[in-house]
Amino acid sequence: MKKLSYCVDCKRIASFAGECTYCQSQNIKQLTRKTPVNVIGTKIKGRVLNVKDQMVEILYIDENKNTFVKPFEAEKLKKVL
Numbered sequence: 001m002k003k004l005s006y007c008v009d010c011k012r013i014a015s016f017a018g019e020c021t022y023c024q025s026q027n028i029k030q031l032t033r034k035t036p037v038n039v040i041g042t043k044i045k046g047r048v049l050n051v052k053d054q055m056v057e058i059l060y061i062d063e064n065k066n067t068f069v070k071p072f073e074a075e076k077l078k079k080v081l
Contacts, residue, residue: 004031004051004074011079013037015054036080039072045080 006013007020008027016028035048037058046060055071062068 004056005029006031006079011081013056013074013077013079015074031079037077038080040076040078 003015004013005016005028007016007023007025008029009025010020010023012020012022013031014021018028019026020028031048031051033048033050036045037048037056038045039058044058044060046058048056049059049069050057051074052071054074056074056077057069057071058077059067059069
């Protein structure tokens with residue numbers, strides 16, 4: 001699992017180098033498995049299953065109670081509290 005991080009202030013996910021590229025904050029924490037995330041611009045919410053390069057596999061359940069695993073780009077994700 002490649003190390004991705006998220007900004008504590010704006011909740012964006014990427015591979016930051018000490019500073020958030022979106023809000024220039026220094027509050028960076030490491031993203032772990034089973035972390036709840038949201039796909040920006042959609043209603044899809046799920047948990048981190050696996051990370052490959054800049055692609056993150058998300059485990060989510062749709063409105064019909066079906067479980068899916070779908071890959072998303074890390075920059076399209078936001079951490080959910």
